[in-house]
Amino acid sequence: MRLIEVRTLALVSAVALAACSSGGDTGNQGAGTQGKAAGKGDGGQPPQVGYVVVQQTRVPLMTELPGRTFAYQSSEVRPQVSGVIQKRLFKEGSLVRQGQPLYQIDPSLYRAAVNEASAAVQSAQATAAAARVRAERFRPLAEIEAVSKQDYTDAVATQRQAEASIAQNRAQLETARVNLRFTTVPAPITGRIGRSLFTVGALVTTSQADPLATIQQLDPIYVDIQQSAADLLRLRRQLASGGALPASAAVRLKLEDGSDYGRTGFVEFSEVVVDQQTGTVTMRARFPNPDGLLLPGMFVRAVFAQAIEANAFLVPQQAVARDPQGNATVWVVDANNKAVQRTVQTVRADGANWIVTGGLNPGDRVITQGTARLSPNSTVRPVPASAPQQPKPPTPEQLKQQQKAKGG
Known part of the structure; x- marks a missing residue:
């Protein structure tokens, strides 16, 4: 019995070993088949x-640089004569035209000065008339030696002094009239006027530090763009070598909220000096601003082409x-x-x-x-690229399955 058990155990071990060997060969053959298929690609063709x-x-070569807006023109309204403000003739924040009256300063003293200068001119004219008649009377008398020639010379000199006095007094009259005209303070430029820093009843002088108001012209408007000197030097070398061509000076703006301004500006000039504190060069562009959307002092981003890569x-x-x-x-x-x-x-x-x-x-x-x-x-x-994909040819196994499906 013991011998039969030993033989039976040996037979079982041999069968198990054969089964393991057969399974391993099958696995190796499957791996080889998969590797061969992967090497050929889809349908055995290159990918x-x-x-x-x-x-x-x-x-x-587009560049985006920071910038800040500045008024196209800015003028401080200042008094050219001293006096008390009687009236304010504009609405704060409104659009004013060049020459439009803005303030009225008390003209009483200046009107009196005009009258005084006018009277002085009349007095000088009367004196000159008398001196001219005296000189004319002395001329024939001097010729016949009825009066001395010195007396005639003195009479002619007095006449000329009187005529000069007329011219002098006329100049003083003109100055008085100009000062009287300056009591009405006009707008020096056309633009948007800000708040008034002086009210009615305030005393103003020609030497005061603060202006009466400020007028700014906002259409068009300037944008000062800052570019580093190193980038500008690199660009100029590229242009000099012929690797890039000069581009147009058109500029677009991005506002502080990230939106596009929508209107195109143009670079007008570039500074010839580098800011010692920031190491940048300032370029100035001009933009139309008919809607008044851009205000002085706003931070913007300027997008423009400085050159063209050829x-x-x-x-x-x-x-x-x-x-x-x-x-x-x-x-x-x-x-x-x-x-x-x-x-x-x-x-x-x-x-x-x-x-x-x-x-x-x-x-x-x-x-x-x-x-x-x-x-x-x-x-x-x-x-x-993006061409329609060609249909893949069916494999032999797929053809067999299709034939079986039709036959079944």
Whole structure:
């Protein structure tokens, strides 16, 4: 009995060992089949990728810089004569025109000065008339030596002094009239006037520190833009080397709430000195402001093209990746339909594209779809990007299943 049990146990072990060996071979064959299928790709063909053909183009180098708004014209309303304000002739915050009366200063003293100067002119005219008659009477008498020539000379000099006195008094009269006119304080420019700093009854003088009010012209309006001297120097070198071309001076604005101003301005000039405290150069742009939306002192962002990149490529952003060193790379399909990875130089993003200035050639086919399955020098099946996918041919197993389904 014991011998039979030993033989039976040996037989069971042999069967189990054979079963394990058979299962292992089956697993290895399945793994080999899967690896072979993965190497061939879908239907045994190279992977399909979408590409775009890139060409050199001119791309504006857009810059966004901070800026602040300033009034196109600003004038302080100041008295040119001293006196007490009798009337305020404008509404605070309103639009005033150049020459429009704003304040009325008490004119009593200045009107009296005009009358006094006018009387002085009349007195001088009377004196001059008497001196002229005396000189004319002395002329024939001096010729016949009835009076001495010295007396005649003195009479002529007195006449001339009287005529000069008339001119002097007329000038004083004109000054008095100007001062009288200055008692009405006019608007020096057309613009929006602010609050009045002096009320009716206040005494104002020509030497006071504070203005009566301030007028600002807001249409058009200035925007002072600050750019670092280093960026400006880099741009000028790029322009000098021919790598970039000068751009137009058109500027767009972004307001403090992030919205677009909607109107286009133009750069008028750039300062020729660098601010020693900030290291920036100021550029001034002028914008139309018919609605008065822009007010002096507002912070804005100016967006404009300072130059045009003459030899740039626009590459879709999904085609650009980064290697472990942080360099920008793209996949390109070569003449043998193999995937080649290249390092490119990117400047910045422009909408849905990257601006590439190096690493590509005109006519290159840059892969934008299917890059996740690529490896260097692998064969690919290129099609234009976003082209309709071709239907995959059925495998032999799928054909057998379809025939069985029809037969069943």
